Amino acid sequence: MKVVIIGGGPAGIISAISAKKANKENDVVILEKMKTLGRKLLITGKGRCNITSSLNMSDFIENIPGNGKFLYSAFKNFTNTDIINLLKR
Numbered sequence: 001m002k003v004v005i006i007g008g009g010p011a012g013i014i015s016a017i018s019a020k021k022a023n024k025e026n027d028v029v030i031l032e033k034m035k036t037l038g039r040k041l042l043i044t045g046k047g048r049c050n051i052t053s054s055l056n057m058s059d060f061i062e063n064i065p066g067n068g069k070f071l072y073s074a075f076k077n078f079t080n081t082d083i084i085n086l087l088k089r
């Protein structure tokens with residue numbers, strides 16, 4: 001299958017990896033309007049690429065400015081530990 005992803009930010013890059021992992025036969029292309037992928041990602045955390053924290057979920061939610069409790073359902077499916085493990089792989 002031909003998979004075309006528009007935008008090569010973190011979401012597009014992870015989508016491309018997932019599409020290829022789902023089926024190695026997939027022909028995956030990222031269309032990015034800038035010269036390189038992930039330009040915004042590179043300026044996060046003042047250039048240190050600050051992704052997440054290794055706190056347990058309660059402390060993690062507690063440290064989100066405002067009311068972070070609405071994030072519980074999303075984090076039930078994909079946690080801060082999941083993103084750390086994904087990036088390690």
Ligand SMILES: Cc1cc2nc3c(=O)[nH]c(=O)nc-3n(C[C@H](O)[C@H](O)[C@H](O)COP(=O)(O)OP(=O)(O)OC[C@H]3O[C@@H](n4cnc5c(N)ncnc54)[C@H](O)[C@@H]3O)c2cc1C
Nearest residue numbers: 007008009010011012031032033034040041044045050051
């Ligand atoms: C100054 C700053 C600091 C930040 N610091 C942090 C931080 O410390 N930690 C953190 O977790 N997050 C941080 N963020 C937020 C983080 O950068 C975003 O959450 C993340 O980049 C969103 O990823 P995305 O893939 O959804 O979108 P984007 O990164 O915006 O990627 C979208 C991509 O699509 C491309 N695009 C758009 N339209 C088209 C088109 N028509 N055709 C082709 N390509 C197109 C864009 O050029 C871009 O590359 C920061 C953001 C900024 C601006």
